[in-house]
Amino acid sequence: MSRPFLKMNGLGNDFVVVEARSAPFAPTAEEVRAIADREGGIGCDQLISIEPTPDADAFVRFWNADGEEISACGNGTRCVGWLLMQSNGKDEAAIETKAGRLVATRAGERLVSVDMGPPRLDWTEIPLAQAQDTEALGVVLYEHASLMAPPGCVSMGNPHVVFFVPDIAAAPVAEAGPIVERHALFPEHVNVGFAQIMAPDRIRLRVWERGAGLTRACGTGACAALVAAARRGLTGRSATLELDGGELFIEWREDGRVMMTGPAAVDFAGTLP
Structure with a gap:
């Protein structure tokens, strides 16, 4: 079944946004890569679906261009927040994600603020493979x-x-x-x-x-x-x-x-x- 999408961007970080509240959307990793491909597909950094949920304006899912599903995308959340506010006619939209609940608010003409919640700073929350001071790591990651x-x-x-x-x-x-x-x-x-x-x-x-x-x-x-x-x-x-x-x-x-x-x-x- 063909499905409409919007191509959006936040400061050039670009997305294919799919409406999935009326019909389920469950792309395989291969399908995500095909959509994101800038040569043969539509081309994007991330694929986004807007899905129904009883507790917010929408549940939003994100996939990177390599096909992996991820929990959060700040610029993508801002774009979806703008769409939802255009749809609900309000100056606020509640968005559920795998990373938790986010709230977008209108901040001006095509400007959106998103409450991204508190940062996670413990090494187990990043996560890291071993205990580290996350303020200043004690390992060399790249020699330069x-x-x-x-x-x-x-x-x-x-x-x-x-x-x-x-x-x-x-x-x-x-x-x-x-x-x-x-x-x-x-x-x-x-x-x-x-x-x-x-x-x-x-x-x-x-x-x-x-x-x-x-x-x-x-x-x-x-x-x-x-x-x-x-x-x-x-x-x-x-x-x-x-x-x-x-x-x-x-x-x-x-x-x-x-x-x-x-x-x-x-x-x-x-x-x-």
Whole structure:
């Protein structure tokens, strides 16, 4: 059966969003890869389905381009939040995910804030294969002069490791990213962030996403970078994150919850074959 979809993006991090509230949608890993393929398919970083649930506006599932289902996607949640608010006519939408309940609110014209919940900081919650201080890991993950400062680890419903680098332009993002992603310390693999502190309230960030590679933006990666930086005293508890695709504003509130604010855009509509 053919099924309509929307192609959306958050700062260039792009998604194929499928409506699955009227009919079930259960793609195989092979089908996800075919949809995400930029040569023969539609092309996207993540596939998203919007499903029914009695306790929220929708239950949302995410798959990376490699076919693996994941628990969280910040930019994708923001895009879905915008769609749900357009549908329900309200300025708020409750979204259930495998990572927990998230709430999106309208923050301006095509701007959406998402309460991403509290970060998980214990090594068992990332998860790591062995006990580590997640504020500053005690193992070398990749041999390179710019990556010698111990990275930090944060889970935002999905695992992140964040390297603090002196010059983002010289950081070996494409070289180190795929190797660190599959390092033995990370049993579920890991998203790899490379962050340059520009000011106490500004961070330049690039992210190698597990299962997707280098993307123009990563919402949970931006949240993780701010939390990791604030834990080390490198920034305050709020900052603008400069990503390849644009800017996100991240705040780690005093109540422990992380707020992410940024744009959502619709690129085009189509029908899955």
